[in-house]
Amino acid sequence: MPELPEVETVRRILHERLAGRRITAFAVGRPTFYRLPPASALKTLIGESIKGFSRRGKYLIMEFSSGRDLVLHLGMSGRVTLNSSGPHVRFQFETGNDTVFFHDARRFGRVGCALPKLGPEPGAADGFDAHYLRTILRGRTGPVKALLMDQKLVAGLGNIYATEALFAAGIRPGRAGGSLTCDETERLVKSCIDVLRRGVELGGSTLNDESFLDPLGRPGRNQDYVSVYGRKMGSCGHALKATRKPIGGRTSLYCPNCQK
DNA sequence: ACGAGTACCTGGCAGC
């Protein structure tokens, strides 16, 4: 499922390939997302020139020279492909010699949505530091993993990277946010930045069947460096456990030996 | 303000 590194991988490829191009056609598939601008609104993008692609958290932003933006969220099964169609195409557009397809089997993706309020991004010069993390965790009784995945507090982390960051910092996912020591908070800041940076450098994570592929159909390489997520044994050599209660509605893995 | 729960959706897979 696309988190910050996967979305950034998509952004880089689309930007490099499509910046400066003009939209010549736009088509909407069926059934579409339950939230998508009407086809008539999308059709008004025909003739617009693509200034480039930017990103905020997990949101991909298509910027036009006219000043208009189209905000895209890939949900958990969204994919963008260049010149390669397939099932579950929700919309597509043509520009130059390329056709860009937006696929989404589970239809959790969104298009044209307004960018919501998002927290700072780990690794960006954005204010995500130990002071900030201490401030948002102070007094919180909810599990630290749920807080890390709350996009209003921290932008970009989903289940995979939050799981990995907590493992790297030696902190159990179910710990109350407010229970972290200063030392743990500092370790967690560093590990969030590290796991996301490595994910971006390696072109995202392509786990077994939850296959992320970039717009050119290439898998990421970060899965070879995943320590916990989707594994039975951690990279530390210990058997992993799932938290008794799901966190934020999803199962959470940790190493009972290395994470306190 | 906070935390917990649920709807949204469907491919894939475990279990019978």
Add this chain to the structure above:
DNA sequence: TGCTGCCAGGTACTCG
């Protein structure tokens, strides 16, 4: 083999 039913997960919503 073929069926059922459950699980995965990001966001937005409701409820206490």
